[in-house]
Amino acid sequence: xxxxxxxxxxxxxxxxxxxxxxxxxxxxxxxxxxxxxxxxxxxxxxxxxxxxxxxxxxxxxxxxxxxxxxxxxxxxxxxxxxxxxxxxxxxxxxxxxxxxxxxxxxxxxxxxxxxxxxxxxxx
Numbered sequence: 001x002x003x004x005x006x007x008x009x010x011x012x013x014x015x016x017x018x019x020x021x022x023x024x025x026x027x028x029x030x031x032x033x034x035x036x037x038x039x040x041x042x043x044x045x046x047x048x049x050x051x052x053x054x055x056x057x058x059x060x061x062x063x064x065x066x067x068x069x070x071x072x073x074x075x076x077x078x079x080x081x082x083x084x085x086x087x088x089x090x091x092x093x094x095x096x097x098x099x100x101x102x103x104x105x106x107x108x109x110x111x112x113x114x115x116x117x118x119x120x121x122x123x
């Protein structure tokens with residue numbers, strides 16, 4: 001009986017070693033396929049001038065962001081200044097500032113939407 005358990009133990013060892021070998025082979029195959037895919041992607045993106053193109057794209061995106069934010073800030077600031085001027089001229093202390101501040105905000109948002117190209121064009 002002791003011999004039977006030792007043989008079945010060897011059978012499990014053989015089976016587990018063959019499973020490990022199969023898993024190792026599958027892992028090697030997967031690693032090889034992944035390295036091929038990485039290499040093909042690297043070849044496609046490692047063209048000369050790509051890095052400078054990325055920098056130019058980032059700079060262009062930053063310029064657009066600054067332009068849009070300055071349009072919003074300018075709308076709010078102009079509205080606030082006009083409202084403050086009306087308040088000083090007509091002695092209606094906070095009301096002109098509040099109304100024109102809100103109008104400036106709306107005008108700034110409309111300008112940003114137009115500049116960003118989000119609004120549909122007129123037909």
